[in-house]
Amino acid sequence: MDDQDKIAAWMDAQGLGEGPLENIAEIGGGTQNIMLRFERSGRPYVFRRGPQHLRPISNKVILRETKVLAGLAQTDVPHPRLVAVCEDTSVLGDAVFYLMEPIDGFNAGESLPEPHASDPAIQHAMGLSMADALARLGAVDHVAVGLADYGKPDGFLERQVPRWLSELESYSALENYPGPEIGDVDGVARWLEERRPTQWQPGIMHGDYHGANVMFSRTGPELVAIVDWEMSTIGDPLLDLGWMLATWRYPGQDTVLGQALMDAPGLCTPDELVEQYARNTTRDLTHINWYAVLACFKLGIILEGSNARAAAGLAPKEIGDHLHTATLRLFERAQQLIEGAR
Structure with a gap:
């Protein structure tokens, strides 16, 4: 099972659509963290995890990001809206990850x-x-x-x-x-x-x-x-x-x-x-x-x-x-x- 199938299976358990991930595209940025945009059941998502070769603190940094994004959801600060977090490293073998809503900008x-x-x-x-x-x-x-x-x-x-x-x-x-x-x-x-x-x-x-x-x-x-x-x-x-x-x-x-x-x-x-x-x-x-x-x-x-x-x-x-x-x-x-x- 490749990572896309593993993410899809995890999303099934979260009630986040069904079927395969579609229209997958890599999002570049200033960091080595991996970001992908995709759609599932017609809804767009952005996936974010640490780099392919994780550093000792990579998972901790990713989970800290999710905590601040969850806090900001209650505010008027413009930020990417958090959808769901996977803290279980067994899903992808080593990395935690999260899903957020894409930004139109x-x-x-x-x-x-x-x-x-x-x-x-x-x-x-x-x-x-x-x-x-x-x-x-x-x-x-x-x-x-x-x-x-x-x-x-x-x-x-x-x-x-x-x-x-x-x-x-x-x-x-x-x-x-x-x-x-x-x-x-x-x-x-x-x-x-x-x-x-x-x-x-x-x-x-x-x-x-x-x-x-x-x-x-x-x-x-x-x-x-x-x-x-x-x-x-x-x-x-x-x-x-x-x-x-x-x-x-x-x-x-x-x-x-x-x-x-x-x-x-x-x-x-x-x-x-x-x-x-x-x-x-x-x-x-x-x-x-x-x-x-x-x-x-x-x-x-x-x-x-x-x-x-x-x-x-x-x-x-x-x-x-x-x-x-x-x-x-x-x-x-x-x-x-x-x-x-x-």
Whole structure:
């Protein structure tokens, strides 16, 4: 029995249609997780599981995603609707998986379709829609939606700088990695520790909120779903806004990650993102520059990990070079934000 038949048999037991899976198509994305779209009894589904060769935490990550999606079902946050979860690894031999409803939309990371590609007003509103959706996420009461134990918010901000400095230090164990030549890491770390906010309100964090992890309406600027919840947790939601600012295109500067939306001429400014978020939140945005610097610091160190792995022959050199350039830009942005805050 192949995997399609095993999934169909499991769906039989869940009362989810009958007969074979039809019109199966692979869905690409930024991760190695396997995603398929198919139909059964005329209803469309999206299937998601970990990579073909599971890592030790792959199943845990997939099940965490299902937990946050189940919690979001009670909210106005745009997200893929969870249909059913299979926690039984014996069904596919090793992997847990889940089914969700397809999203009628597109990912703006790679390209913009029409009318988005040629309408600066739509491009401008797409960024504002991202800020709106993020504010909605930040407004969710995570305890009320069953996510009280989804993360460890106590000490969340205090853990960030030591955690990521330790991650950067760990790269030195990789063969042929010359060390992190990425800017004044220690200086940025000191600035973050000296100015860390002392009061904040815990909430759901997406953890990787940028233009390639959301989907937009095919007809207008509306964000229709936030996707890829692998890095979600309970922490300080303002770090998600900082992450958005860290990856946004600033006037007169290169983009950090080179996404289609970031190259659009009508793109709104970082200040407009903050203003739009502020209209839809009760959170104190006084220290938003601090969160943007922390996001540059954290994301830069994460991306430098690919450069270190490439040096050791564990990742393609061109990917390592590309992400190293992104890290340099992130630490340059961190310095600019620090200078602007003085």
